[in-house]
Amino acid sequence: MNIVRPADELLDQPFWRHLAAGQLHLNACEACGAFRHPPGPCCPKCRHIGEHWAPVSGRATLQSYTTVRHPVHDRLTSAVPYVVTLVRLAEGPRMISGIPPGEHYDLKVGLELECKVISYDARFALPFFVPVAQVQP
Amino acid sequence: MTTSIAGIGQTEFSVRSGRSELQLAIEAIKAAVADAGIDIDEIDGLVRYTWDNTTEAAILNALGLPRLTYYGETEFGGVNCCGAIAQACAAIEAGLASCIVFYRALNARSGTRYGRGDRILSEENGQLVNRQMEPPGDVYSAPFGLLVPGQHHALYARAYLDHYGLSDDQCAEMLGSIAVTQRAYANANPRALLRERELTMEQYLAGRIISEPLRLYDYCLETDGAMAIVITSKEKAKSLRSRTVDVLAAQQYVHPGSVPMFLYAEDTHRLVPPEAGEILFRRAGVSAQEIDVAMFYDATSIMVPMALEDFGFVERGGAHDFLTSGGNGPGGRLPINTHGGLLSEGYFHGLNSIAEAVRQLRGESPNQVDCETAFMTLRGASSMILGRA
Numbered sequence: 095m096n097i098v099r100p101a102d103e104l105l106d107q108p109f110w111r112h113l114a115a116g117q118l119h120l121n122a123c124e125a126c127g128a129f130r131h132p133p134g135p136c137c138p139k140c141r142h143i144g145e146h147w148a149p150v151s152g153r154a155t156l157q158s159y160t161t162v163r164h165p166v167h168d169r170l171t172s173a174v175p176y177v178v179t180l181v182r183l184a185e186g187p188r189m190i191s192g193i194p195p196g197e198h199y200d201l202k203v204g205l206e207l208e209c210k211v212i213s214y215d216a217r218f219a220l221p222f223f224v225p226v227a228q229v230q231p
Numbered sequence: 232m233t234t235s236i237a238g239i240g241q242t243e244f245s246v247r248s249g250r251s252e253l254q255l256a257i258e259a260i261k262a263a264v265a266d267a268g269i270d271i272d273e274i275d276g277l278v279r280y281t282w283d284n285t286t287e288a289a290i291l292n293a294l295g296l297p298r299l300t301y302y303g304e305t306e307f308g309g310v311n312c313c314g315a316i317a318q319a320c321a322a323i324e325a326g327l328a329s330c331i332v333f334y335r336a337l338n339a340r341s342g343t344r345y346g347r348g349d350r351i352l353s354e355e356n357g358q359l360v361n362r363q364m365e366p367p368g369d370v371y372s373a374p375f376g377l378l379v380p381g382q383h384h385a386l387y388a389r390a391y392l393d394h395y396g397l398s399d400d401q402c403a404e405m406l407g408s409i410a411v412t413q414r415a416y417a418n419a420n421p422r423a424l425l426r427e428r429e430l431t432m433e434q435y436l437a438g439r440i441i442s443e444p445l446r447l448y449d450y451c452l453e454t455d456g457a458m459a460i461v462i463t464s465k466e467k468a469k470s471l472r473s474r475t476v477d478v479l480a481a482q483q484y485v486h487p488g489s490v491p492m493f494l495y496a497e498d499t500h501r502l503v504p505p506e507a508g509e510i511l512f513r514r515a516g517v518s519a520q521e522i523d524v525a526m527f528y529d530a531t532s533i534m535v536p537m538a539l540e541d542f543g544f545v546e547r548g549g550a551h552d553f554l555t556s557g558g559n560g561p562g563g564r565l566p567i568n569t570h571g572g573l574l575s576e577g578y579f580h581g582l583n584s585i586a587e588a589v590r591q592l593r594g595e596s597p598n599q600v601d602c603e604t605a606f607m608t609l610r611g612a613s614s615m616i617l618g619r620a
């Protein structure tokens with residue numbers, strides 16, 4: 095499957111470096127510990143400026159999803175259909191994710207999910223989410 | 232407010248304009264100025280979307296305007312269709328300018344297409360690469376294939392359906408009724424891109440799925456062309472021979488996660504808190520029940536039920552019954568998108584819907600409603616109420 099890849103210079107950033115090492119880390123506040131996504135210089139909860147990166151549990155609930163059937167780029171013709179998800183992490187932030195290519199689940203809003211990091215190469219991996227206890231090998 | 236919309240102008244809507252966006256913009260501005268009955272030299276202000284490729288400088292120089300004493304920009308595209316009007320009104324009320332033109336020119340079919348991922352992707356070493364910092368298609372969502380606004384709308388739709396327990400069949404009934412009703416409006420509208428193509432419910436249901444649960448006919452049209460709107464003080468408007476329309480209230484309202492593409496907001500089954508509508512209606516001095524005709528920014532059809540509920544035109548969860556019983560159609564309780572909407576007239580980041588609200592209040596719509604007030608919004612991020620002068 096063809097996939098959209100962040101530009102090489104972006105893969106040096108912590109979010110992608112941690113994923114390449116197999117783990118989902120999020121930007122977090124130094125003062126109150128609140129997680130935020132996408133990363134930013136200021137905590138939207140306490141307005142403290144200062145950040146660090148910390149691992150999250152990988153647990154999330156499904157907020158919405160769509161099966162994309164129409165490819166919006168010529169190079170994605172063989173990628174459809176694919177499933178895009180909107181998930182809320184146990185730690186609070188929302189993320190866009192997806193169902194790993196080739197895996198199929200009955201989805202319903204509210205479903206409990208867990209993170210499954212899939213590596214594409216040494217520098218690039220993506221945090222997919224799949225239903226808890228249904229992780230396919 | 233103490234401002235009016237004095238004129239509207241446009242080029243033809245097409246899929247291939249054959250001319251530059253600058254030329255389209257100039258044509259639309261000249262048409263709007265002629266419609267308002269003012270002299271081009273009276274234009275002393277311009278407002279535009281930052282997304283528009285045609286700058287204020289290009290317009291100023293191409294038209295040879297004697298001066299601009301105000302020019303302003305609003306971020307994103309249609310999110311700010313009413314926000315740009317609000318900005319023009321504020322500038323006029325502050326005395327910064329007296330006659331402001333809001334314009335939008337785009338070759339969105341023959342040029343860069345908003346429905347395609349090419350806009351935010353490049354091809355490097357045989358791979359699709361993204362370095363976009365903000366949605367749609369930012370680097371945290373594009374790798375999962377979330378690339379264009381129409382896919383985001385599918386996420387809103389699923390969250391909405393789940394919240395109210397609507398089945399996919401009920402979704403199709405509801406959204407299909409919007410697409411079919413608006414196409415019939417377009418069939419009577421000589422400006423509409425799809426004026427000659429009819430749409431039945433059977434054809435709607437046979438439309439291919441683009442991004443579940445949305446089908447082909449749930450999506451707006453990529454369009455070439457330009458539109459312009461002239462805003463003046465109410466006092467100046469009274470002196471013009473044109474039929475002007477009063478701006479009763481125009482505003483912006485964004486909240487965390489709601490812009491640019493409503494990805495990370497707290498709730499996804501609704502797009503704006505009730506407060507946004509309360510503020511707007513209070514400013515305008517009318518209630519939702521007093522609105523006679525409405526334009527909802529229908530980049531996809533799901534925006535219609537969500538706007539109906541977000542602004543209290545129907546109770547929460549009541550949009551399905553309202554729409555499937557013809558509430559938005561001719562003679563309905565609240566006719567909606569009587570030009571055919573972005574689904575069937577064309578897509579100008581909301582300016583064509585504002586223009587239809589103006590036509591309704593002037594009594595010039597091809598699908599005329601007996602009306603004193605007209606409402607317009609894009610998912611509450613900006614909204615407006617116009618009144619017959």
Ligand SMILES: [Zn+2]
Nearest residue numbers: 123126137140
């Ligand atoms: Zn904090």
